[in-house]
Amino acid sequence: MGLDIKITRDTIWMKRPSSWWHDMYREGLVSGNGINGANFYGGSGEQTVLLGRHDLWHGGRKDELPDVHEALAQTRRDMEEGRWTQASWVLSDRLKEKGYESRLEAPLPLADIRVSIRPLGSFSGYRRAVQMDRAEVSSRWTSKETVFRCDGFVSRADDVICLRYRASGPVLDVKLGMDMHVQPGKELPESCRHIVETRESRTDGNRIFYSAADEEGNYYGAVLKVSRTERMQEGKLEEWYGCLRITGAEEIQVLVKTFAKKKSREEGLAEALARLEETAGDYEQLLERHKELHAKLYHSAGFCTDGYVGRCNESLLEEAFDGEQPAELMEKLWKYGRYLFLCGGHPESNPFPLYGLWCGDYEPMWPHNMANENLQMIYWHCFAGNLLPMHHSVFRYYNERLESFRQNAGRLYGCRGIYMTAGTTPGVASPTQVVPVIMNWVGAAGWLAAHYYKYLEYEKEDVRAFTEEIYPFLDETARFYEDFITFYPDGRIKLYPSVSPENTPQNFMPPPDRIVPHPMPTTINSTIDLAIVREFFTHMLLLAERMEKKELPDQGIGGERKKTWKRILDAIPPYAVNGEGAVREWQEALFEDRYDHMHLSHIYPVFPGEEINSVQQPELMGAFRKAVALRRIEAQTGWSMAHMAAIYARFDQGEEAAACLDNMAKACLLPNFFTLHNDYRGMGITMDMDPAPIQLDAAEGYVNAVQEMLLFASGDLLKLLPALPRRLEKGEIHNFRFPDGTLSMAWDAGKGALRAELTMCRKTSLLLSIPARFEGVRSSGTGAELLPGKPQNDFLVYRLVSDGPGSRILLETGAHSGS
Numbered sequence: 001m002g003l004d005i006k007i008t009r010d011t012i013w014m015k016r017p018s019s020w021w022h023d024m025y026r027e028g029l030v031s032g033n034g035i036n037g038a039n040f041y042g043g044s045g046e047q048t049v050l051l052g053r054h055d056l057w058h059g060g061r062k063d064e065l066p067d068v069h070e071a072l073a074q075t076r077r078d079m080e081e082g083r084w085t086q087a088s089w090v091l092s093d094r095l096k097e098k099g100y101e102s103r104l105e106a107p108l109p110l111a112d113i114r115v116s117i118r119p120l121g122s123f124s125g126y127r128r129a130v131q132m133d134r135a136e137v138s139s140r141w142t143s144k145e146t147v148f149r150c151d152g153f154v155s156r157a158d159d160v161i162c163l164r165y166r167a168s169g170p171v172l173d174v175k176l177g178m179d180m181h182v183q184p185g186k187e188l189p190e191s192c193r194h195i196v197e198t199r200e201s202r203t204d205g206n207r208i209f210y211s212a213a214d215e216e217g218n219y220y221g222a223v224l225k226v227s228r229t230e231r232m233q234e235g236k237l238e239e240w241y242g243c244l245r246i247t248g249a250e251e252i253q254v255l256v257k258t259f260a261k262k263k264s265r266e267e268g269l270a271e272a273l274a275r276l277e278e279t280a281g282d283y284e285q286l287l288e289r290h291k292e293l294h295a296k297l298y299h300s301a302g303f304c305t306d307g308y309v310g311r312c313n314e315s316l317l318e319e320a321f322d323g324e325q326p327a328e329l330m331e332k333l334w335k336y337g338r339y340l341f342l343c344g345g346h347p348e349s350n351p352f353p354l355y356g357l358w359c360g361d362y363e364p365m366w367p368h369n370m371a372n373e374n375l376q377m378i379y380w381h382c383f384a385g386n387l388l389p390m391h392h393s394v395f396r397y398y399n400e401r402l403e404s405f406r407q408n409a410g411r412l413y414g415c416r417g418i419y420m421t422a423g424t425t426p427g428v429a430s431p432t433q434v435v436p437v438i439m440n441w442v443g444a445a446g447w448l449a450a451h452y453y454k455y456l457e458y459e460k461e462d463v464r465a466f467t468e469e470i471y472p473f474l475d476e477t478a479r480f481y482e483d484f485i486t487f488y489p490d491g492r493i494k495l496y497p498s499v500s501p502e503n504t505p506q507n508f509m510p511p512p513d514r515i516v517p518h519p520m521p522t523t524i525n526s527t528i529d530l531a532i533v534r535e536f537f538t539h540m541l542l543l544a545e546r547m548e549k550k551e552l553p554d555q556g557i558g559g560e561r562k563k564t565w566k567r568i569l570d571a572i573p574p575y576a577v578n579g580e581g582a583v584r585e586w587q588e589a590l591f592e593d594r595y596d597h598m599h600l601s602h603i604y605p606v607f608p609g610e611e612i613n614s615v616q617q618p619e620l621m622g623a624f625r626k627a628v629a630l631r632r633i634e635a636q637t638g639w640s641m642a643h644m645a646a647i648y649a650r651f652d653q654g655e656e657a658a659a660c661l662d663n664m665a666k667a668c669l670l671p672n673f674f675t676l677h678n679d680y681r682g683m684g685i686t687m688d689m690d691p692a693p694i695q696l697d698a699a700e701g702y703v704n705a706v707q708e709m710l711l712f713a714s715g716d717l718l719k720l721l722p723a724l725p726r727r728l729e730k731g732e733i734h735n736f737r738f739p740d741g742t743l744s745m746a747w748d749a750g751k752g753a754l755r756a757e758l759t760m761c762r763k764t765s766l767l768l769s770i771p772a773r774f775e776g777v778r779s780s781g782t783g784a785e786l787l788p789g790k791p792q793n794d795f796l797v798y799r800l801v802s803d804g805p806g807s808r809i810l811l812e813t814g815a816h817s818g819s
Contacts (some may be wrong), residue, residue, distance in 0.1 A: 003149040003168060005129045005140050007310050010298075012332055013129035014313045014671055017043040017139075022185045025050050025360030026694060027672045029130050029137045033156040033294075034346025036258055037357025040137045040152060042115070044123045045243050047139075049113040049152065049163065050181060052357040054349040056260050058214055059191040059363065060105030060428045065407055068094040069414030075440070075497055079524070087497070088522035091412065095434050104368045104432045105425040107359045109181035110258055111210050111222055114243075115469055117165070118173035120144040132339040134291040135297050137580060144172040146171055154343070157289035160276065163254040164283045170234055170250045174427050177201070177243040178208045178256075180225050181360065189363050202264070203239040207273070211265045220260040223272040227253040229282060252685060253283050254642035297342050301386040302734035303706065305727075307330045310514075311320065313671050320665040324658075327727045328705060331666065336673045337703035338385060340696060341378070342531075347392040350426055352378050354695050365693040366677075369397070371444040372422040372501040373599065374697040377639060379451060380608060380646075381704040385736045391455050395469040397426075398448065402476060405445070409480050412439075417479030420445040422501075437518035437805060441499035442484060445477040446532040450609070453539040457715075457739045459540035460762065463553060471543075478540055481533060482564055493525065493571035495533065498586075500526035500601045505591035525587040527575060527602035534572050535609050537565040575605065575623070582627035595630045598640040598687065603628060607650045610714035613770050614652050614722075615792060636686050638668030638675045642701025649708035652794075654723035657709055661702060668698060675699045710745075713738035718800070719769040720756060724749055740764040740802075749773060760784060760802040768798045774813040783807030 007013055017567075018027035018041035028041035028050065039050040069190035071091040078087030090461060095745045120143040128139040136153040141596035147168040154161050165174055179201045182188070188196065195425050196214035206228075211221030226244055235249025246252050257275045262268035279286070315529040316329040345352035353359075354374060355367050375394070382390050397407075398420070408430060412419055421431040422444045425678040431439060452470045459465065499521045508520035544562055546552045576584045578593055585593050585602040603610040606624050614621055626645055636644070667679035667686045675698035710733055712719040718738050729749035736743045741764075745756040754774040770777065770784070771793045779786040784802035786809060791797060800809065 003140060003147045003166060005127050005138050005149075007129070008131070008133075009304065009308055009331075010133040010335060011129050011131055011310075011311075012313055012336055013127055013671060016129065016314065016671065017041070017126065018672075020670075022183055024048070025358065026506060026674060027670050028358065029128060029345060029672055030340070030356065030358045031130075031135045031137050031152065031154045032343030032348045032357045033154045033159060034344065035159060036154050036161065037344060037495060038137075038152060038154050038161050039358035039360065040139075044126060044139070044141045044143070044148065045117060045119050046115070047115040047150065049161070050255070050358065050360050051110040051113065051161065051258060052107060052359060053110055053220070053258055053260050054346070055426065056108045056110055056214075056220055057105035057426050058101070058108040060425055061101060062428050063100050063101045063102045063428065064100075065411050065430045066095065066098040066100055067411040068121070069097065069411055072413050075435075075522075079496060079522070079672065084522065084776070085520050088440065088520050091439050092434045092436055095431070095439075100434065102428060102430050102432045104423055105427050106361075106363055106367050107353060107355060108214065109360055109362065110220060110260070111178055112181045113163070113224065113256065114177040114179070115150075115165070116175040117148065119144055120171065130339070132335055133295050134287065134289065135294045135339070135343055145569070146616060151283070153287060153290060155286055155290040156293040158279050158286060158287070159257075160279055161256040161258070162283055162286050163256070165252040166231070167250055170248050172235065172249045172252060173245075173247045174244045174252055175240065175245045176208065176224065176226065176254065178210045180212065180224065183360060190360050201242065203244055205239075206237055206244065207630070208244060208370050209269050211269055213265075216258070219262045219265045219268045220651070221265070221268055221272070222258040223269060223276055224254060224256045225276045226443070227255060229253050255279060274614070282651060296344070297387070298339065301338075301384075302732070303331060303334050304732050306730035313673065316663065317669060319673065320662065320669075324662050324727070325665045327731075330661070330727065333665075333673060333699070333702050334706045337381070337699040338387075340699055341381075341387070341703075343516070344696070345390055345393060347389050349393055351375060351394050352398050352696075352700075354697055356696050359694075365691065367693065368423045368425045370423050372441065373643070374639065374695070375806045376447060376451065376608065377643065377697045377701040377704070379700075381700055381707055383454060384707040384713065384736050384738070385703065386457055386735050386742070388737070390457060391451060392465075392469070394448075395452060395465070395473070399469060399473055401429040402472065406476065413480075415480050415483035417481070417483065418445055418476040419480060420448070435518065437499060437502050437521040440497040440522045441501060443499075443501075443532045444527050445473075445480065446536045448541070449474055449477050449536055453543075454772055458737060460551070463805060466578065467553055474540065475555065477536065478561075478565070480562070481536070481568070485533070485568055487571055491571055492573055493530065493533075493568065495529050496524040497522045498524055498526040498529045500528055500585050501599050503585065503594055503597045503599055503601070505586060506594035507592040510595065523586050523588070523591050527583065527585055527587055530572050530587060531604040531609055531611065534569060535611060537569050540565055575620075577623045580630065581623060581628065582630055583623040585627070593630075596632045596635045598635050598637045600628065600631065600640065600643055603647050607647045607708075612713065613650065613712070615717055615719065615767065615795070615797065618793065619652060633663070633685050634687070636663070637678050637700055638664055638686070638698035639677070639695055641668070641686075642698050642705050645705035646701070646708045648750070649705060649723040650712065652722050654709055654725035654728075657705060657723050658725035658727060661705060664702065666696065673699070675702070680771050686807060707736070711736055711738065711743065715739070716766040717769070718766050720745065720754075721747060721749075721771055721774075722769070724771065740766065747774070751814055754811065756811040758784070758800070758809050758811075760807045761805050763804040765799065765801045768800045769795045770798070770811075774794055776813050778812045779809055781807065781809030784809040784813065
């Protein structure tokens with residue numbers, strides 16, 4: 001029986017077990033189907049499988065939001081009269097005076113499956129791995145010439161957790177238990193009292209039943225079943241002090257089914273047991289059904305580099321720490337970020353959360369859906385990465401909360417439409433972070449609206465999504481801005497209060513010996529807010545044009561509304577530049593730029609927005625480049641490094657983009673490739689903050705940054721290999737998306753060789769930009785042609801015209817790399 005772990009390009013593997021003391025889940029290997037997640041950690045003697053669900057949250061509080069909309073007038077009066085700090089706190093103080101104390105929820109770990117494998121002696125050859133193309137986690141070791149192997153996955157086909165334990169002889173002595181999740185050495189917080197008081201774990205024959213109640217009295221839990229297989233027939237199974245013990249077996253197979261939000265314990269356990277009894281097949285058959293569905297998603301886009309060796313994580317990270325990360329690590333992290341995203345998210349689940357489905361803390365830091373950067377970063381890669389349907393979880397999540405957001409807008413600001421507070425959790429959509437830096441920022445809905453609009457750019461014919469998901473959100477967002485935005489007497493826009501997340505102007509910072517988080521963030525006309533408003537109403541007018549052309553169903557947008565939108569756009573001045581030649585973070589000269597900060601909000605027009613690019617507005621890029629260069633490295637985080645890498649890719653600066661990802665790999669990667677908010681070792685390239693929480697938005701931001709190096713697509717502009725670093729000078733991509741089609745491409749920059757095949761999904765005419773090093777472009781195709789254009793800087797520019805769906809064009813230069 002072969003028990004070795006096969007290493008492929010789609011495998012990440014390690015030589016050491018999880019080692020983060022008390023919080024070993026942080027270095028676990030994970031699987032999931034977007035609904036259920038399993039985190040595997042431990043070693044050759046004791047293992048844990050931590051179970052989680054997308055819909056299991058706890059610890060929140062939802063108060064009735066009081067009507068304090070008169071605070072806006074007072075805030076503006078104080079700002080007009082120069083009482084900036086007082087103005088900053090008006091709205092937050094009003095809510096506190098009313099006794100308002102809503103708080104966000106945290107993900108609730110469902111249970112631990114605890115596995116004890118009796119050793120034969122010392123171990124050797126320990127390995128653990130994730131086969132990303134089938135979402136299977138494995139570990140393997142040898143003890144006294146006997147090979148042991150453990151495998152597990154969360155089935156996408158059957159929605160059960162499948163586990164298997166094997167040995168090269170009938171020597172297995174395994175105890176299986178299932179109970180409340182614990183962190184050894186840590187006391188349970190007060191928020192877990194209801195779990196302790198209601199939890200039950202019991203065995204019955206070959207099954208374990210676990211259940212507990214949440215704060216609202218709904219039940220959750222799981223049923224575990226040990227299956228008899230041919231290699232287990234000679235073994236003995238017995239109930240053993242609250243566990244199941246199997247001895248003398250060569251193989252053990254286990255199925256687990258979870259449940260949540262049930263009215264009674266009995267209902268949940270009975271339904272889970274019935275589902276297990278219906279699940280047919282052994283481990284290999286279940287894996288085959290699951291693998292077919294998972295692989296289709298995993299391979300929906302592809303990226304590979306030159307120089308693949310198959311090294312373990314520890315080796316790759318050691319090289320990255322010592323200098324630059326190798327191309328193999330960049331390929332692995334691109335694949336792993338997508339893998340996490342597919343395992344932790346689903347079109348029918350809640351949005352992918354910052355800890356995925358694998359959080360092992362009951363009160364983790366910042367686990368909520370945060371829409372002032374983090375949630376958007378998680379979903380940026382979906383467009384080029386050909387995972388557009390995953391956005392439906394975002395649309396449904398926020399649209400289901402529109403009524404709460406309307407209440408927020410009316411009671412906080414006296415405006416129509418929606419005010420979407422930046423941080424939400426499934427059960428709490430009203431404000432919870434009652435501080436000026438959050439309460440006074442009105443850009444969350446506008447920023448998120450860019451994802452709604454961009455989805456429709458790629459899926460222009462998705463009328464259902466437009467009418468049911470996209471337009472309702474955009475319309476409510478527009479109504480809020482129509483009411484909230486004001487103007488100076490000279491007609492210029494005056495958007496206030498306005499915040500640049502999560503920064504304070506330098507001239508409002510306290511002395512260095514006074515540490516005050518976000519001391520005075522409340523300003524007029526932050527650059528990001530103006531950029532969001534400009535982008536948003538530009539998009540709304542473009543949608544109105546499509547309605548007039550009958551390309552989209554008419555939504556009754558009247559002429560007066562369009563006049564209002566045009567007036568707002570006309571009132572936004574060009575972006576101002578400070579004395580250092582950098583674009584201002586706040587457009588009013590009263591507010592001085594502060595560079596000691598992680599957010600890069602004022603770069604929004606370049607990234608993540610698409611207002612300014614190096615082909616159509618090259619003269620505007622310099623001030624944005626300067627602003628990024630002035631940012632201090634010691635103020636950065638894992639996710640801000642990913643964000644900065646994407647910005648440098650938009651600047652066509654591949655080496656600088658790769659250097660940002662190098663910093664992220666040096667400082668914010670755990671051995672299992674989980675990403676941290678910051679370093680914690682005083683290395684000087686991120687914030688030095690305790691406790692360095694997990695934030696998987698950085699893993700997803702990494703995926704996007706790599707894609708930005710390889711492809712930029714916006715409107716009628718398509719740039720191939722715009723920011724190619726030397727480490728990626730040879731590689732391939734498959735099935736990347738742009739708004740009007742798909743792209744597969746292979747290149748060898750050292751030889752000036754490129755082969756790109758574009759397949760169109762609709763009639764189009766677009767600008768195509770290719771680095772000048774790939775000269776002598778030859779084209780051939782069906783229903784599409786390439787017309788010469790004027791070279792610009794280091795790029796060749798063409799006009800690509802296609803007749804309609806199915807048209808294809810092949811571009812080749814030099815001795816092309818092959819497909």
